[in-house]
Amino acid sequence: xxxxxxxxxxxxxxxxxxxxxxxxxxxxxxxxxxxxxxxxxxxxxxxxxxxxxxxxxxxxxxxxxxxxxxxxxxxxxxxxxxxxxxxxxxxxxxxxxxxxxxxxxxxxxxxxxxxxxxxxxxxxxxxxxxxxxxxxxxxxxxxxxxxxxxxxxxxxxxxxxxxxxxxxxxxxxxxxxxxxxxxxxxxxxxxxxxxxxxxxxxxxxxxxxxxxxxxxxxxxxxxxxxxxxxxxxxxxxxxxxxxxxxxxxxxxxxxxxxxxxxxxxxxxxxxxxxxxxxxxxxxxxxxxxxxxxxxxxxxxxxxxxxxxxxxxxxxxxxxxxxxxxxxxxxxxxxxxxxxxxxxxxxxxxxx
Amino acid sequence: xxxxxxxxxxxxxxxxxxxxxxxxxxxxxxxxxxxxxxxxxxxxxxxxxxxxxxxxxxxxxxxxxxxxxxxxxxxxxxxxxxxxxxxxxxxxxxxxxxxxxxxxxxxxxxxxxxxxxxxxxxxxxxxxxxxxxxxxxxxxxxxxxxxxxxxxxxxxxxxxxxxxxxxxxxxxxxxxxxxxxxxxxxxxxxxxxxxxxxxxxxxxxxxxxxxxxxxxxxxxxxxxxxxxxxxxxxxxxxxxxxxxxxxxxxxxxxxxxxxxxxxxxxxxxxxxxxxxxxxxxxxxxxxxxxxxxxxxxxxxxxxxxxxxxxxxxxxxxxxxxxxxxxxxxxxxxxxxxxxxxxxxxxxxxxx
DNA sequence: GTGAAAGCGCTAACAA
DNA sequence: TTGTTAGCGCTTTCAC
Numbered sequence: 001x002x003x004x005x006x007x008x009x010x011x012x013x014x015x016x017x018x019x020x021x022x023x024x025x026x027x028x029x030x031x032x033x034x035x036x037x038x039x040x041x042x043x044x045x046x047x048x049x050x051x052x053x054x055x056x057x058x059x060x061x062x063x064x065x066x067x068x069x070x071x072x073x074x075x076x077x078x079x080x081x082x083x084x085x086x087x088x089x090x091x092x093x094x095x096x097x098x099x100x101x102x103x104x105x106x107x108x109x110x111x112x113x114x115x116x117x118x119x120x121x122x123x124x125x126x127x128x129x130x131x132x133x134x135x136x137x138x139x140x141x142x143x144x145x146x147x148x149x150x151x152x153x154x155x156x157x158x159x160x161x162x163x164x165x166x167x168x169x170x171x172x173x174x175x176x177x178x179x180x181x182x183x184x185x186x187x188x189x190x191x192x193x194x195x196x197x198x199x200x201x202x203x204x205x206x207x208x209x210x211x212x213x214x215x216x217x218x219x220x221x222x223x224x225x226x227x228x229x230x231x232x233x234x235x236x237x238x239x240x241x242x243x244x245x246x247x248x249x250x251x252x253x254x255x256x257x258x259x260x261x262x263x264x265x266x267x268x269x270x271x272x273x274x275x276x277x278x279x280x281x282x283x284x285x286x287x288x289x290x291x292x293x294x295x296x297x298x299x300x301x302x303x304x305x306x307x308x309x310x311x312x313x314x315x316x317x318x319x320x321x322x323x324x325x326x327x328x329x330x331x332x333x334x335x336x337x338x339x340x341x342x343x344x345x346x347x348x349x350x351x
Numbered sequence: 352x353x354x355x356x357x358x359x360x361x362x363x364x365x366x367x368x369x370x371x372x373x374x375x376x377x378x379x380x381x382x383x384x385x386x387x388x389x390x391x392x393x394x395x396x397x398x399x400x401x402x403x404x405x406x407x408x409x410x411x412x413x414x415x416x417x418x419x420x421x422x423x424x425x426x427x428x429x430x431x432x433x434x435x436x437x438x439x440x441x442x443x444x445x446x447x448x449x450x451x452x453x454x455x456x457x458x459x460x461x462x463x464x465x466x467x468x469x470x471x472x473x474x475x476x477x478x479x480x481x482x483x484x485x486x487x488x489x490x491x492x493x494x495x496x497x498x499x500x501x502x503x504x505x506x507x508x509x510x511x512x513x514x515x516x517x518x519x520x521x522x523x524x525x526x527x528x529x530x531x532x533x534x535x536x537x538x539x540x541x542x543x544x545x546x547x548x549x550x551x552x553x554x555x556x557x558x559x560x561x562x563x564x565x566x567x568x569x570x571x572x573x574x575x576x577x578x579x580x581x582x583x584x585x586x587x588x589x590x591x592x593x594x595x596x597x598x599x600x601x602x603x604x605x606x607x608x609x610x611x612x613x614x615x616x617x618x619x620x621x622x623x624x625x626x627x628x629x630x631x632x633x634x635x636x637x638x639x640x641x642x643x644x645x646x647x648x649x650x651x652x653x654x655x656x657x658x659x660x661x662x663x664x665x666x667x668x669x670x671x672x673x674x675x676x677x678x679x680x681x682x683x684x685x686x687x688x689x690x691x692x693x694x695x696x697x698x699x700x701x702x
Numbered sequence: 703g704t705g706a707a708a709g710c711g712c713t714a715a716c717a718a
Numbered sequence: 719t720t721g722t723t724a725g726c727g728c729t730t731t732c733a734c
Contacts, residue, residue, distance in 0.1 A: 008493075010727055021705045026729060036703060057417055057473050058727035060408045061710050067472070076440075077433040077633075086427055086454055093464075098472045100449050103437055113444075121418070121449045122408050142359075226637070256637050263639075282428075286577070286607050288614075288639035361711055372721045377713060387719060409711035412726050 009050040017046035029054070060122065067097050069309060070118035070126035071302075072111060073148075076103045078253075079281045080298050081129075084148065087302025088127060095310070097124075104131050112137045119143065125313045127305045132192075144312035148305045150194070157319055159308040163296040164323035169202035171328050172248055172276055172294050173210075180337025181246035181274055183212055186219035187232045187258055188250050196221075199250050222254055229257025230264075237265050244335060245273045252279035252293055259287055259333065270335040280329055290331030297324045360401040368397035380405065411473065418448045420660060421469035421477035422653075423462060424499075427454040429604075430632040431649050432480075435499065438653025439478060446661070448475070455482050463488045470494065476664045478656045483543075495663035499656045501545070508668070510659040514647040515674035520553035522679050523599055523627050523645050524561075531688025532597035532625055534563055537570035538583045538609055539601050547572075550601050573605055580608025581615075588616050595686060596624045603630035603644055610638055610684065621686040631680055641682030648675045 015025035020043060027035045028043035046052075060066040071088055073081040085101050092099045100121060104111040111131045115138075118126050125144035130137075135155070138145070147160035176184050186203065189196040200219075207214045220235045222228030229249055236247065236258075245267075249255035255277030262273045269275055269289055277284055280295025304322050311318045366376035371394060378386045379394035380403075397403075411417040422439050424432040436452050443450045451472060455462040462482045466489075469477050476495035481488075486506070489496070498511035527535050537554065540547040551570075558565045571586045573579030580600055587598065587609075596618075600606035606628030613624045620626055620640055628635055631646025655673050662669045 011729095012727080022727090023706080023729080024704055027704085030729080034703065039703080053467075053471050055473060055727055056471055057408050057411045058710090059729080061412055061712095061727080062729050064710080066408055076427070076437055077430055079428055079430065082428040082433055085452075089427075089452075089454065093468065096468070096471070098451050098468060101436075101440075101452050103440065116404075117444065117447070117449060120404050120407055120447070122406060260637075283634040283637055286611075286634055286638050362713095363711080373711090374713080374722080375720055378720085381713085385719065390719080406711055409726090410713080412711080412728095413713050415726080 008055075009052045010055070011052070013050050014043060014047045014052045017050055018043045065124050066122040068121060068123045069097055069099050069306065070114075070121075070123040070128075071099055071101045072104055072114050072118070072126060072128045073101070074104055074106050074129055074131065076101060079283070080252075080279050080296065083298030084302040084305075087299035088306050089302070091303040091306040104129075106131055108132050108137070115141055125309045127302075127309055144309065146305050146308045146312060148301060157317070159312060159318055159320055159322070161301050161305040161308055161322045161324070163301065164325050165198050166202040166205065167323070168278065168294045168296070168326035169199065170206050171326060172278065173203065173206050175292075175328055175330075176246060176248065176274070176276060176334070177210070178338065179274070179334050181244075181334070183207075183216050184246035184248045184274075184276070185236050186217060186248055186250070187229055187236070187254050188219055188221050189224050189254075190221060196250070203248075222257075224251045224253060226253050226257040226260070229254030230261040231257075233258035233261035234265070237261065237267075244337060246276075246334075247273065248276045248278075250278055252277040252281045252284050252291065255291055255293065255333075256283065256287055259291070270333050274334040276334060280326075284329070285331065287333075289333050292331045292333045293329050294326045295329045296326050300324055359406075360403045361406070362403070364401050365394060365398045365403045368401055369394045416475050417473040419472060419474045420448055420450050420657065421465075421472075421474040421479075422450055422452045423455055423465050423469070423477060423479045424452070425455050425457050425480055425482065427452060430634070431603075431630050431647065434649030435653040435656075438650035439657045440653070442654040442657040455480075457482055459483050459488070466492055476660045478653075478660055495660065497656050497660045497663060499652060510663060510669055510671055510673070512652050512656040512659055512673045512675070514652065515676050516549050517553040517556065518674070519629065519645045519647070519677035520550065521557050522677060523629065524554065524557050526643075526679055526681075527597060527599065527625075527627060527685070528561070529689065530625070530685050532595075532685070534558075534567050535597035535599045535625075535627070536587050537568060537599055537601070538580060538587070538605050539570055539572050540575050540605075541572060544575075547601065554599075573608075575602045575604060577604050577608040577611070580605030581612040582608075584609035584612035585616070588612065588618075595688060597627075597685075598624065599627045599629075601629055603628040603632045603635050603642065606642055606644065606684075607634065607638055610642070621684055625685040627685060631677075635680070636682065638684075640684050643682045643684045644680050645677045646680045647677050651675055 011022050011025050015022040018025060025043050028040040056067050069092055071085060073084060075081055089099050100118060100123060102114040104114060108131045127146050127148050129149050147158060149162050188199060204214045220232040222232035247258055249258055255275050258275050259269055262269050267273050277291045277293035280293055284291035284293050301324060362373050362376050366373040369376060371390060376394050379391040380398060407418050420443055422436060424435060426432055440450050451469060451474060453465040455465060459482045478497050478499050480500050498509060500513050539550060555565045571583040573583035598609055600609055606626050609626050610620055613620050618624050628642045628644035631644055635642035635644050652675060
């Protein structure tokens with residue numbers, strides 16, 4: 001608390017200490033080439049002694065760069081998004097840039113408010129997972145941005161970073177098939193969300209590749225929450241079905257909800273019901289049984305998004321859509337139906 | 352993307368549009384009293400038309416206030432801390448200030464780096480949960496700060512916000528006693544952390560109040576993680592004991608680990624083992640059985656911390672230690688041993 | 703190789 | 719009530 005009140009040293013203080021002008025001090029501090037080596041040392045030493053730290057505000061003012069980046073995600077309390085935030089944070093720090101993180105809580109009005117706050121804070125750009133698929137707020141954002149975990153169809157000249165849904169679905173469906181679940185039931189997100197369509201499209205495509213008729217697929221919708229998954233599973237359970245029930249949920253939270261619904265219905269997992277999740281949140285390791293899931297590379301997504309944003313800001317027109325691969329996390333929520341019975345080849349086309 | 356490249360309007364643009372000087376425009380925008388009502392309207396309208404937004408950097412430069420606050424927490428991926436961050440975020444937004452959130456990952460070097468980044472970003476102050484209890488970095492932070500979830504013994508003239516550990520421990524121990532577990536085993540954090548001492552002190556104090564000899568308490572240490580809890584529980588299980596085993600863990604993650612260790616040892620919860628957690632993380636609702644726990648008011652802590660920080664910054668010397676009450680979340684991890692046998696009064700002093 | 707001066711956008715003290 | 723001016727800390731010409 002020593003110097004709580006004391007004015008913080010400026011470049012002028014450093015220049016005075018070193019006995020040079022402030023422009024010389026600035027040159028030394030910036031590591032410019034056109035300066036006497038000995039003078040530079042003197043300035044650097046003076047800066048150290050004075051405890052000088054460059055004022056980002058003043059720099060921002062001159063350069064037009066605040067050194068601030070925004071990150072708008074739906075829910076910081078969701079471990080997946082927290083992981084994204086951490087990756088972005090770390091990558092930004094490498095370039096001495098700070099990150100303003102906002103939770104939109106799936107609320108378009110809140111998102112608009114955050115975007116506005118970001119503009120006022122003079123961020124150099126933002127990484128955004130848009131709440132709605134209308135992108136209205138984005139149209140008037142007016143600053144460089146990168147989309148994360150969302151399709152960029154509306155913004156052809158914008159980069160986006162996401163997980164490779166098609167690859168993830170393939171991974172999941174093939175793993176299910178290996179265990180003898182060729183055409184699993186699906187628990188999907190709300191119809192309003194584009195992510196749902198992308199997921200479903202990948203499933204259809206994979207089915208076609210494996211000679212399975214997509215029409216036999218049974219599916220239910222729900223919110224991307226535990227409760228949403230539980231409700232969807234209850235509906236699935238009410239439908240007529242025989243024998244073992246396999247479920248592929250579009251989100252780990254929903255998968256956990258489905259697991260609870262199964263237990264509440266007196267069914268046990270994985271004996272009566274197999275459940276595959278999608279996200280890779282830590283809580284999946286604590287359920288009974290542990291949740292087998294497809295893990296998205298959250299941290300890596302955050303890192304790549306920041307790098308993409310740097311490109312946007314610098315005007316390097318990458319405009320790429322980066323799709324990072326997901327990986328299978330095998331735990332215990334899938335029954336192996338292929339054991340004891342002849343291993344059925346994928347593509348059999350029956351449930 | 353319309354005006355991506357276009358220079359953003361300044362107060363000078365607004366003044367020109369309204370046909371006044373920039374100081375008049377500034378007065379109107381600031382809502383100063385000494386200005387003609389009609390002129391004010393004209394300026395406001397001009398600002399709206401121009402899409403003017405006040406430049407926080409420039410304001411910060413003049414006023415010495417950046418409108419930025421820092422938050423340094425051990426782990427943004429821990430739902431409890433994410434909750435704190437969200438509360439702080441929301442409260443800060445009310446005053447149009449933004450929050451820079453950093454994860455120290457329990458690493459003192461990282462913490463020091465973050466504190467330095469915060470200073471360079473010119474935050475007006477910070478909310479900090481210090482990694483180590485040595486507070487060395489804090490000594491040279493040099494900006495207003497508020498401690499969160501940590502004791503402020505080393506900083507008598509600093510505010511701190513935390514949960515009321517004593518009340519929480521009382522709540523937990525009394526609830527355990529009601530269920531017939533008078534002297535539960537304890538799973539504590541690492542010896543190096545001050546939080547451990549505070550927790551233990553509260554337990555001792557409560558025991559004394561209830562006429563229980565603290566010496567009979569059995570305890571194990573571990574890291575504040577699932578793995579730490581599992582290891583501690585394994586050690587607890589190896590000790591000689593008869594009948595039902597009750598455990599009070601100092602952290603939900605550890606409690607979940609303890610639950611796993613019990614299951615791995617062939618014991619079932621709550622039949623053979625009762626487990627009480629402390630934190631209130633969402634994952635506790637997804638374990639089998641659901642984890643009974645004491646929930647800390649994370650969100651509220653974040654809010655109060657920001658308010659306390661505003662006081663510090665304004666120079667209002669509150670220097671209070673706010674201890675917010677915790678609440679019991681009853682799920683299914685505790686056996687009720689009082690059923691069927693006469694309810695034993697608290698204070699019996701036996702296991 | 704170094705210094706003087708302008709200017710980023712804003713607010714506040716002083717003048718009119 | 720309004721305008722003029724100085725200056726926050728920094729970088730970047732332009733002279734010397």
